[in-house]
Structures are given as structure tokens and as C-alpha cells.
Amino acid sequence: MANQSNKKFPKEMFEKAHYDESLSEKIEKPSLSFWQDAWLRVKKNKAAIVSMVILTLLLIMALIGPYLSGHPTGQNVSHANLPPKIEAVSDISWLPFDGTLTNRNGETLTPYEDRQIEESYWFGTDSLGRDLFTRLWEGVRISLLIAFLATAIDMVIGVSYGAISGYFGGRVDNIMQRIIEILSGIPNLVIVILLILILEPGILSITLALAITGWVTMARVVRGQVLKLKNQEFALASKTLGATDFRIIYKHLMPNLVGVIIINTMFTIPSAIFFEAFLSFIGLGLQPPDASLGTLIEEGFKVILLYPYMLIVPAVVISLLMITFNLLADGLRDAFDPKMRD
Amino acid sequence: MGKYLLQRILFMLLTLFIIISLTFFLMKLIPGSPFAAAAKLTESQRAIMEAKYGLDQPLPVQYFRYMANVIQGDLGVSFQFSNTPVTDLIAGRIGPSAVLGLQAMIFGTIFGIFLGVIGALRQNTWIDTGSTLVAVVGKSIPSFVFAALLQYFIAVKLGWLPVAFWRGWEYSILPTIALSIFPISIAARFMRTEMIEVLSSDYIVLARAKGANSFEVAFKHALRNALIPVVTVLGPLAVSLMTGSLVVEKIFAVPGLGEQFVTSINVLDYPVIMGTTILFAALFIFVVLVVDVLYSIIDPRIRLSGGEN
Numbered sequence: 001m002a003n004q005s006n007k008k009f010p011k012e013m014f015e016k017a018h019y020d021e022s023l024s025e026k027i028e029k030p031s032l033s034f035w036q037d038a039w040l041r042v043k044k045n046k047a048a049i050v051s052m053v054i055l056t057l058l059l060i061m062a063l064i065g066p067y068l069s070g071h072p073t074g075q076n077v078s079h080a081n082l083p084p085k086i087e088a089v090s091d092i093s094w095l096p097f098d099g100t101l102t103n104r105n106g107e108t109l110t111p112y113e114d115r116q117i118e119e120s121y122w123f124g125t126d127s128l129g130r131d132l133f134t135r136l137w138e139g140v141r142i143s144l145l146i147a148f149l150a151t152a153i154d155m156v157i158g159v160s161y162g163a164i165s166g167y168f169g170g171r172v173d174n175i176m177q178r179i180i181e182i183l184s185g186i187p188n189l190v191i192v193i194l195l196i197l198i199l200e201p202g203i204l205s206i207t208l209a210l211a212i213t214g215w216v217t218m219a220r221v222v223r224g225q226v227l228k229l230k231n232q233e234f235a236l237a238s239k240t241l242g243a244t245d246f247r248i249i250y251k252h253l254m255p256n257l258v259g260v261i262i263i264n265t266m267f268t269i270p271s272a273i274f275f276e277a278f279l280s281f282i283g284l285g286l287q288p289p290d291a292s293l294g295t296l297i298e299e300g301f302k303v304i305l306l307y308p309y310m311l312i313v314p315a316v317v318i319s320l321l322m323i324t325f326n327l328l329a330d331g332l333r334d335a336f337d338p339k340m341r342d
Numbered sequence: 343m344g345k346y347l348l349q350r351i352l353f354m355l356l357t358l359f360i361i362i363s364l365t366f367f368l369m370k371l372i373p374g375s376p377f378a379a380a381a382k383l384t385e386s387q388r389a390i391m392e393a394k395y396g397l398d399q400p401l402p403v404q405y406f407r408y409m410a411n412v413i414q415g416d417l418g419v420s421f422q423f424s425n426t427p428v429t430d431l432i433a434g435r436i437g438p439s440a441v442l443g444l445q446a447m448i449f450g451t452i453f454g455i456f457l458g459v460i461g462a463l464r465q466n467t468w469i470d471t472g473s474t475l476v477a478v479v480g481k482s483i484p485s486f487v488f489a490a491l492l493q494y495f496i497a498v499k500l501g502w503l504p505v506a507f508w509r510g511w512e513y514s515i516l517p518t519i520a521l522s523i524f525p526i527s528i529a530a531r532f533m534r535t536e537m538i539e540v541l542s543s544d545y546i547v548l549a550r551a552k553g554a555n556s557f558e559v560a561f562k563h564a565l566r567n568a569l570i571p572v573v574t575v576l577g578p579l580a581v582s583l584m585t586g587s588l589v590v591e592k593i594f595a596v597p598g599l600g601e602q603f604v605t606s607i608n609v610l611d612y613p614v615i616m617g618t619t620i621l622f623a624a625l626f627i628f629v630v631l632v633v634d635v636l637y638s639i640i641d642p643r644i645r646l647s648g649g650e651n
Binding site for chain 2 (some may be wrong): 154181186187189190191198270281283284297300308312317318322323325
């Protein structure tokens with residue numbers, strides 16, 4: 001056998017391959033930064049991308065929505081309790097925008113014709129004749145504002161607390177962790193309700209109450225990461241070169257924490273939206289005439305039997321907000337930290 | 343184990359003590375007196391009323407008196423229900439809440455586990471997508487939005503179930519479903535993850551290799567081990583049920599603790615707010631402890647250690 005193959009392939013046919021040692025370390029693919037890598041992975045997640053698009057639309061509407069319908073924000077009692085009507089689609093029977101209402105006996109009411117109202121309100125009007133389309137987007141704006149503010153405060157407190165506790169360790173860590181343990185033993189709901197009772201409901205007090213209860217999770221996650229990172233070589237190297245503790249935390253540990261911080265923030269925002277709506281629903285929310293998603297739902301719930309659209313419109317929007325935020329957060333978690341993947 | 347348990351219970355009592363003190367002082371921070379709104383009282387009448395409830399005493403005296411009373415199981419008297427003791431009010435209201443909570447917990451976890459298991463067994467099929475969808479939607483939609491929509495469409499529009507009130511078991515169905523949507527979604531998500539992980543472990547491969555059918559493998563071998571970590575989410579779930587009960591009971595007019603709590607907040611009946619708060623907090627702490635201990639019993643691999651790790 002060996003002889004045969006030797007005959008078939010004489011030595012002259014072979015040529016010595018050229019091997020360049022310097023090429024063995026060559027990187028074939030373009031190197032990706034942390035963000036590029038994360039973006040590549042988010043892009044593969046269809047649910048996250050769709051959520052991001054819907055969320056962006058909702059955010060844009062929260063900014064420009066109140067000025068779109070052309071109706072003033074004030075009250076107009078003669079236009080009270082009008083059902084949704086959109087001229088362009090009022091002929092499509094399965095869409096609920098034909099400006100009619102069905103009462104409890106099954107009769108169809110046509111308030112627009114009865115009261116000879118020329119204008120049409122896209123999402124109807126409330127009991128004081130305010131345009132619900134305008135109010136809805138104002139509500140979304142305030143709900144998001146509260147959620148973003150509370151989350152930002154959470155982030156600052158949580159990250160600094162967690163970083164200090166984890167970095168300094170020892171007795172500092174021990175005391176700080178015992179405090180967290182006790183704090184997390186108190187149900188959030190209790191603190192939030194008590195704080196709101198004291199501070200009088202308003203945008204600031206709700207934000208504060210949400211922020212005070214929300215930072216504990218962030219502090220825990222950040223501490224865990226810092227504990228892991230602070231003993232790694234790059235931190236040690238920086239310390240040997242004489243960097244201060246603050247510089248090590250800020251310059252060297254923080255960039256490595258960005259992933260977990262973003263993931264945590266993305267989960268905090270929907271929970272803040274939920275708590276704001278929850279507080280409004282049990283009567284501790286914003287006071288009229290301010291509107292948030294929670295107060296709109298509460299007002300709608302009171303008249304659910306007569307004017308169901310007043311509940312359904314804000315209910316759909318808050319559900320959309322919550323679902324898209326959660327899906328996007330899931331997607332980001334998978335992208336930033338494949339180890340935490342479901 | 344004994345030392346750990348003792349330490350945990352001590353911590354529990356400390357937390358409870360802090361919560362009671364916190365609620366007490368926060369309540370005192372609220373401006374005005376409970377009788378300030380009753381305009382018909384003269385100055386001297388109000389002084390008599392305040393003396394009767396001990397409100398004329400200095401704050402530390404009031405605090406120690408309240409603490410002593412709480413330890414003896416006396417939570418004070420309600421302002422809104424003509425001096426009924428708070429403990430009586432709570433005792434009268436706890437039944438419906440307990441029924442709803444237990445039903446939602448049992449139904450929620452069992453149905454959620456079922457969804458998670460079939461999702462994991464039929465991974466990446468439409469069944470899996472469906473179960474994940476239910477989980478995401480259930481986790482996202484606030485319980486009161488879901489409850490209000492359920493009430494409108496199922497009870498009012500279709501008339502299948504009673505709209506509200508508490509006059510028999512069928513009245514508890516809709517509130518239970520509304521409350522259990524969160525447990526369902528959390529249990530389903532968690533179960534799916536665990537089940538997928540367990541299904542790829544060596545002993546499952548061995549069971550398959552020995553010829554066990556997939557049904558037997560899934561339910562006899564995999565499910566048991568996948569169930570263990572699910573115990574850890576029971577604590578947070580119980581808490582979410584307490585939060586949910588406030589709004590769901592309000593929506594369905596269930597005469598439970600949550601509904602009473604919301605009413606008390608709206609009329610500022612401080613003793614009832616404080617009593618219910620303390621009860622909620624105590625329940626919460628207790629549930630977390632039970633879950634931790636339970637977990638170590640089910641899974642001997644997890645060693646309980648006291649404080650330090």
C-alpha cells in the first residue's frame with residue numbers, strides 16, 4: 001500500500017508549504033466593542049426589536065401626542081362622555097371607532113348625532129368633556145417621567161451603595177449588608193404607602209417613595225459584581241500603580257458594571273410604572289387635574305359599565321408599555337450577559 | 343441548622359420591631375390630629391377625646407404604650423368603625439383574603455408549572471411560544487388592569503360569572519384568576535428554564551437510554567428535580583398576592599383585608615392602617631423564613647449557614 005501511494009505521488013509533486021509565524025495570531029473577524037457585540041445579539045431577538053420600535057413610538061407619542069388631536073386640553077361639558085370616533089375608519093364595523101355606544105339594554109346610542117357635534121374625538125371624551133387622546137398622552141408622559149426619575153435615583157443610590165459595600169468589604173460591608181437585609185424585610189408596599197400618606201400625593205412624593213424602596217436590588221447586584229471584580233488583576237495592577245479607591249471604582253470597575261446596571265434599570269422602569277398606576281388606583285396617586293396612566297384607569301374603572309372605552313384605552317396603553325419594556329429588558333439581559341440567559 | 347434558625351428568628355423579630363417603630367413614627371409625622379377634621383368639637387371636647395386615646399402624652403410615652411400593647415396583641419381601636427378594636431376588624435376580614443390568596447397561590451403555581459413543563463418538553467414549537475407569551479403578558483399586565491378587564495368582559499358582557507361581592511364559592515372564581523395571573527407567569531418562566539436544564543443532564547440521558555418513554559422521563563425523573571428551585575419563588579409570589587389583593591378585592595368588592603386597607607387609607611383611619619401594615623409585614627417576613635427553611639429541607643445540597651458566608 002505504502003509503495004503504491006509512493007508511486008502515484010512522486011516526491012517532486014510536493015512543495016514545501018510556506019508558514020509565516022507572524023500570521024498565526026492574525027484576527028480574521030473585525031474586533032467588536034462591548035456595545036457592538038451586544039447590539040449584534042439584540043438584533044437577533046425579534047421580540048426585543050419589535051418592542052423597541054413600539055416603545056419608541058410610544059415615547060414619541062408621549063412627547064407630541066397631546067398636540068396632535070387639535071382639541072384644547074380644557075373642559076368642555078357640552079362634549080362630555082363622547083365615545084371614540086375616527087372619521088377615516090368609522091365605516092369599518094369591527095373597529096370601535098364609529099362614534100356609537102351600546103348601553104346596558106343593548107340599544108345603540110349615537111351621541112354625536114344626538115347632540116349635533118361636528119368634531120370627532122379619536123379616543124372619546126371623559127365626564128368633563130376633556131379629549132381623552134390628549135389626556136392619554138399627557139398621562140403617559142407623566143407616568144414615564146415618574147418612572148424614569150425614580151429609576152435614575154435608584155440607580156445612583158444603588159450603584160454607589162453596592163460599590164462601596166462590595167469594594168471596601170470587611171466591617172463596612174458587614175454593616176451595610178445587615179442594613180439591606182432589614183430593609184428588604186420590609187414590604188415595599190408598606191413604605192410607599194406610608195411615605196405617600198406623609199408627603200401628600202404628587203409627582204415628587206411618588207417618585208421619592210418609589211426611589212427609596214427600589215434601590216436595594218441594584219445595590220445587591222452591583223455589590224456581587226464588585227466583589228468578583230475587585231480582586232482581578234487589572235484592579236490589582238491599578239492599585240499597585242497608586243490609584244486611589246475612588247479612581248479604581250470609577251475608572252476600572254464601573255465600565256465592567258455597565259451591563260448589569262443597564263439590565264437592572266430596564267427591569268426597574270416597568271415596575272415603577274406599575275407602582276405609580278397601583279398607587280393611583282388605590283387613591284394615593286396624582287390629584288386632578290393632573291393625569292397619569294393610573295389615574296386614567298381609576299377614572300375609567302368608575303364608569304366601566306357606561307363608558308368602557310374610558311378604561312380600555314389607558315388599560316391597553318399601560319399593558320403595551322409594560323410588555324414592551326419587559327421584552328426589551330429580557331432581550332438586553334440576554335445580549336449583555338449570555339450567562340444570565342433563561 | 344438550629345443555630346441558623348435561631349439567628350434568622352432573631353433577625354425576624356428585629357425587623358418586625360423596626361417596622362412597627364417606623365410605622366408608628368411615620369404615622370405621627372402626618373400633620374393634624376384624627377379629630378381635627380371633626381369641626382363640631384369644641385377645644386375642650388377635643389382635649390378630652392385626645393386624653394381618652396392617650397394622644398396628649400409625650401411621644402416617647404405614646405410609643406412605649408403602643409409597643410406594649412402590640413406585644414400583647416392589642417392594635418388599638420379603629421376611628422371609622424366607632425371604636426371597634428383593630429384586631430376584631432382584621433379577624434373579621436381575614437377569611438375572604440385567605441381563601442383568595444390560597445386559591446390563587448395553588449391554582450397559579452400548579453397551572454404555571456404545567457405551562458412551563460409543556461413549554462420545555464415541546465421546546466421551540468408553537469406550544470412553547472404560547473406558554474412563553476402567556477408568561478410575558480401575565481408578568482407585564484398589572485393585576486388591577488387585568489381584573490377590571492376580566493370583570494367587564496367575563497362578568498358584565500358575557501354574564502358567565504358573578505360581577506362582584508362575596509356570596510359563595512362562584513364569587514371567588516374571577517378574583518382568584520385575576521390574582522393568579524402573576525404566579526402563573528412567574529412559575530411558568532422559572533419552570534421552563536429549570537426543566538430545560540434538567541432535561542439535558544446525564545441521568546435523564548441515561549433514563550432515555552434504558553428505554554423509559556418520554557412521558558415517564560419527564561414526569562418521574564425530571565419534574566422532581568426541576569421543582570426544587572421553584573420553591574424559591576414562592577416567597578416573592580406570596581408578597582405579590584398581598585399587593586394584588588388590595589386592588590383585586592377593591593375591584594370585586596370582596597370584604598377582605600385588602601379592601602379594608604384601601605378604605606382605611608382613603609379615610610385616614612390610622613390604627614387600622616398601622617395594624618394591617620404590621621400584619622402584612624409579619625406575614626411577609628414569616629413567609630420568607632419558611633421558604634428558606636423549606637428549601638434547605640427539600641434540597642440537602644444547600645447548606646444553611648448563619649450570616650457569614
